[in-house]
Amino acid sequence: MDLYLTFPLSLAYEPILANIILESKVPISFISIKIHSEGGEGIVSVPDDKVDIITKMLKEKGLQVLSKRHVVIDNNLCIECGLCVSLCYVNALTIDPETLAFVYVEDRCVYCKLCVDACPRDAIKTSM
Numbered sequence: 001m002d003l004y005l006t007f008p009l010s011l012a013y014e015p016i017l018a019n020i021i022l023e024s025k026v027p028i029s030f031i032s033i034k035i036h037s038e039g040g041e042g043i044v045s046v047p048d049d050k051v052d053i054i055t056k057m058l059k060e061k062g063l064q065v066l067s068k069r070h071v072v073i074d075n076n077l078c079i080e081c082g083l084c085v086s087l088c089y090v091n092a093l094t095i096d097p098e099t100l101a102f103v104y105v106e107d108r109c110v111y112c113k114l115c116v117d118a119c120p121r122d123a124i125k126t127s128m
């Protein structure tokens with residue numbers, strides 16, 4: 001299961017995840033990590049049967065843990081320019097070649113928000 005993490009800048013350069021992996025011996029995969037001026041956010045993948053214990057350890061270290069986020073397209077605002085599709089490097093956003101409809105596959109989305117920032121119509125919103 002993917003977990004969405006946010007953390008303050010004071011924790012951004014601490015080896016928190018490395019220590020949790022060593023302590024718990026649970027293999028945690030890094031999907032994405034981003035650090036900005038106010039802190040950081042990232043997505044990690046954790047075996048389903050270890051989600052509770054890893055969530056507890058992350059929270060004890062000061063990280064906020066949420067279920068994975070996703071994006072939502074407002075079809076009333078979208079002008080079908082295709083910019084979001086061209087930017088989505090994991091193919092979470094694609095166009096069906098037969099119906100020409102947008103297809104969003106939540107499981108592929110790494111929540112980079114490139115599509116959100118790029119949309120000229122502000123048609124893509126985050127789930128939280």
Ligand code: SF4
Nearest residue numbers: 078079081082084119
């Ligand atoms: S970038 Fe915005 S307007 Fe363009 S296709 Fe995507 S959602 Fe629609």
Ligand code: SF4
Nearest residue numbers: 088109110112113115
């Ligand atoms: S947030 Fe990133 S990965 Fe998700 S649909 Fe948008 S561009 Fe693709």
